[in-house]
Amino acid sequence: MTLTDEALSANETIANDFDTGRGKPPAPRIAIVTCADPRLTDIARMMGLDDGDVDMIRNVGTVIDDDSVRSLIVSTRVLGTREIMIINHNDCGMSKFTGSELEDRLRADTGMAPIGPATFYSFTDVEQNTREQVQKARSHPWISPDVPVRGFVYDVDTGRLSEVFPEGASVHGS
Ligand SMILES: [Zn+2]
Numbered sequence: 001m002t003l004t005d006e007a008l009s010a011n012e013t014i015a016n017d018f019d020t021g022r023g024k025p026p027a028p029r030i031a032i033v034t035c036a037d038p039r040l041t042d043i044a045r046m047m048g049l050d051d052g053d054v055d056m057i058r059n060v061g062t063v064i065d066d067d068s069v070r071s072l073i074v075s076t077r078v079l080g081t082r083e084i085m086i087i088n089h090n091d092c093g094m095s096k097f098t099g100s101e102l103e104d105r106l107r108a109d110t111g112m113a114p115i116g117p118a119t120f121y122s123f124t125d126v127e128q129n130t131r132e133q134v135q136k137a138r139s140h141p142w143i144s145p146d147v148p149v150r151g152f153v154y155d156v157d158t159g160r161l162s163e164v165f166p167e168g169a170s171v172h173g174s
Helices: 003-017 066-079 099-110 126-138
Strands: 029-033 054-059 083-089 149-154 161-164
Touching: 029 066, 054 066, 066 083, 066 126, 083 126, 126 149, 126 161
Parallel strands: 029 054, 029 083, 083 149
Antiparallel strands: 149 161
């Protein structure tokens, strides 16, 4: 029995106690882009946010790419979220290899050259990477300048967030 089969079987029982209020249309207030790493799964709770207030957008490596920007546009323009947080983290798997190393290994393992992905978005400097993702979201013409876009690094060892400011920006505010 696979884990998927076990999950299906468990769902039949767990759904007996389902709170039907959870089926109402969502009205999230903030969009969060973060990593698919399981250690980030309860990031909303770590910030005291209700699940219903958060439109959670996750991918491996916290990348603002064609797909996550698509989600952000729908989130802010259709669902009505008013703020964007981009939350990278230390010890990310995408900082542990380079895209070209992985490509070489997969070509060797499979003997095949694929049409995509064009890049794996691996990175070395988590703060600089976060800064770049913020810049990509901030500069998108369909994400309103009225929507703040802020970047953070989540420390998986302490549960604390640190804000990442644009290069050359002074740290201000309280
Ligand atoms: Zn990660």
